[in-house]
Amino acid sequence: MRPMGGEQVEEAVAGAVALLRTATDRDWDGVRAGRLEWSCRRTGEHVAGALLAYAGQLAGRAQRAYVPFEITLDEGTGPADVLDVIGTTGALLSATLRTTPRDVRAFHPFPFGSANREGFAAMGVAEVLLHTHDIAEGLRLAYEPPAELAEDVLTRIFPQVPPGPAPWPTLLWATGRGELPGRAPVTEWRWQNNLVIEAGRLTLQGVTPAAAEDLRLGGDGGFVWIDGGPCEGTREAAGMMLKAYEEGSHRPDWGVFVLVRREDGRAVGGMGFHSAPDAAGRVEVGYDLAEAARGNGYATEALRALSEWALARDEVRVVCANVAPDNAPSHGVVSRAGFARTGGNDEEITYELRR
Template identity: 45%
Template sequence: MRIGELADRTHVPARLLRYYEEQGLLSPQREANGYRDYPEALVERVIQIRGLLDAGVPTRIIKDILPCLDTPCSITVTDASAELLATLRRERDQLDARVSCLARNRDAITTYLNTVSERPPVLPEHLAQAVDLAVRTLREAPADAWDATAGGLEWDCWETVEHLSDDLFAYAVQLGPKSPPLTGNVPFLWEARRPGGPRNAVHADRSAGPEGLLQVLEASGALLVAMVRTAPSGKRAFHSNGVSDPEGFAAMGIVETLVHTHDLAEGLGLHWDPPSGLCTRALARLFPEAPTTTVPWPTLLWATGRGELPGRPRRASWTWRSEPLG
C-alpha cells in the first residue's frame, strides 16, 4: 500500500510515518519503480509505535524494542544488554506511575461528572471497601459454624462464600479480554460439587479451613477491583441482565458482597450493617426505580428480595439494570 493509505488506516499523518522511517522504526519495501510499498503488517506496527510514543517511550527505546517483536503483540527475547534492560525497567516504572496518575484523574473526572448528574459514582475503592468489610466480619464466625444454612438460601455458608467469590471472579474475567464478549460469558467451566449446590468455577480447598476460604474471597474481590480500576470506562462486556461497563460490574460486585454477607451473617449469627454510602451508590447505579427517601440498607435488601419497606412488600422476583446509565 502507499503511504497515504497507511496514514488513513492508522490515523497517523504521512509526515510522522516518514519520521518513523528516518528513525529506523519502519522499513517499507521498494518496488522496481522506486516507490515505497508498505506491507499490511505495518498497520499494526504503526499502531504499536504510536501507543509506545503516547505512553512516553522515546524513539531510541522503541527502536531497541521493535526488533524483539515477532508481531506487534508478541515479544521474543533474543540478546538484550544489561544497559537496555535497565533502561526498559526505568521506562516501565515511569509508565506505571503515569498509569496510576491517569487512573486517579479518570476517577476524579468520573466523580465530577456523576456529581453534576446528582448520582454518586461507584469507584474501585468502594468495591474494595465492601469486600474488606465482609472479610473482616466473616472472620468473626466460629470455625464450626460454616455448615449452617446461609439465611434464606439453599446453600451452606461455606458454599455461599464460594458462590460470592465466584461472582466477583466472573465479573472480573468478563472485563479481561481485549475485546470482551458481548453475547455470552467467557467460557470457564462452572459446575456444582453436589446436587443443588452453586455452579462455580471457583472452589476453595476445604483443608485450608475458613481462613483459606476467606482468602479465596479476598483474592477474587481484588481481581475485580484491579480490573475495574484498569479497564477503560468505555469498555463493555456481557452480563445476563444487559451489557455493562466497569462501573456497573463494580456496583454488581458491591451488591453481591453486601447481600450475600447478609445471608451469611444470618447463618453464622453475626451482626452485619454495611455503610449507607455503599448502599446508596449501588442503588443509584443498579436500581434507579428504588425509593430514595428510605434508609439505604433496608432499601437494598428490599431491592434484592430480602426484605420489606413501608408500603412495599417483599419482592417475589427482582433484577438490576446492568447497562450503563445515560
C-alpha cells in the same frame, strides 16, 4: 458523584471479611445462609466466584457470553480460607476496574446484554453486601455495611427502585431480604444495568440515577464532555428523570441518554424521553447538542436510532417531538430523521414518526 469502581469493591470486601473472620470457628457447612438454600460456606464460594467472573468478563472484553471458566476451591478449604479467596478475587476485580477504560462494555445478561465498569463494580459490591448479610444471618452476626455503599448499588443497578427511608434497608427490601413500610414484599427481583443504543458514529448511553443527580447539580455525570457540554437542556432532563426516580414512576429504558462519540469517547449532547409511553402508545423525545458538535449530523443519527428502538417496542405506536417555531436546526433534525409535521401553534410545532 463519587466514581463507582475498585475503591468501593475493596471497601465492601474489607468490611465483609473483617466481620466474618470473627466466626471462622463455627460450622459453615451445616448452617444455611439466611433465606438461601445454600450453606454459609457455599455462599462464600459463590461470592468469590462472582467477583472472579466479573473481573474475567471485563479483562477479556467478553461480548457474547460468560467466559467459560469458574473457580474451584481445594478440598478441605475452611471458612478462613474461603475468606482469603474472597479477598483475592475482590482484589482482582478491583485491579481490573482500575485498568478498564470507561467506555468498555462486556457481556452480562441483565437486562440488555452488557455492563460497563461501573455496572460490574456495582454488581460486585452487591454480591458482597447481600451475601455477607446472608452468611451473617446464618451465623447470627450483626451486619450493616456503610450506607453510601448501599446507595452506590441502588443508584447504579436498581434504577427501578425508588429511594426508601435509608439505603441499606431499601436494598434488602429490593432483593427480597427485608420489609419496608408501605411497600409490598419483593418475591422476584433482578438488577438492571444501563441501556446502550448503537447509533452509527455515536452510542446513546443510558443515564443512571447517580449520574442524573450529578448532572442536575452541575457535574459531568461521569462522562467526558466536549467544550460547552453538558447543555442546560441535558441538566434539566436529568432533573426531571431524578424526580421521577424519587417518586417511583421512573422506567429506566424510557429515561435520558448521553450521546457519546465513538472516535474519542467524548459526550456531545443529550437525548431522551419525557416519560414512558402513554396508554395510546405515544412517547415524546427531546434532545440538545453542545454547540461545538453541531453541524455534523449527530442529532439526526441519534434520533433515528432512538426512534427505531422505541418503535420496535410493542407499547409504542408514535414517537413525537415538539419544536419551537424559530428553532430551524431542530426542524431540520426531525425532518431528516423521518418525522412528519402534524400540528402546532405559536409556541411549538409537533412532529410525529409512526410505526
